[in-house]
Amino acid sequence: MEYKKSYKGLVIWMVLFIVFLFGCAFVPTEDTNFMTLLVDNVMTIGMAILTWIIYKNEKIYWYTGLSYEDAKQAGSKQRKKYAMQHFKRFGIFAGIYLAYSIMAYLFIMPIGLSITIALFGLVGVAISTMNIKLDTECQNFSDKL
Helix, strand or coil: CCCCCCCHHHHHHHHHHHHHHHHHHHCCCCCHHHHHHHHHHHHHHHHHHHHHHHHHHCCHHHCCCCCHHHHHHHCHHHHHHHHHHHHHHHHHHHHHHHHHHHHHHHCCCCHHHHHHHHHHHHHHHHHHHHHCCCCCCCCCHHHHC
């Protein structure tokens, strides 16, 4: 399979992400706690979905700091490994935040706490991915064939 540069998937994800975020405004409820948790979950799950899409399509150059040339040189196995490390972190956080949301809604937790957890959680996970490195030196020979 030839590795081609394209941002089409990223643009589609961005449009759908924005549609879902704005769609939250049309949910027929006046419960601000529910709406806050809904928007926070759209953000956390949306980021996990983006990292899964990157994993499936190996478009790791969508991440800041990576060039298409470096991604292409790395080979498929290294791109998948790199993307999976991102997906695991964002996916775990999305799952934890979803579980928190259910408890927060049932126990009427303060909205500010939910927003703070989502915000600092996403930023923390994003910062934690900065130490993930792409191994361009150790290519799998089958990727070259």
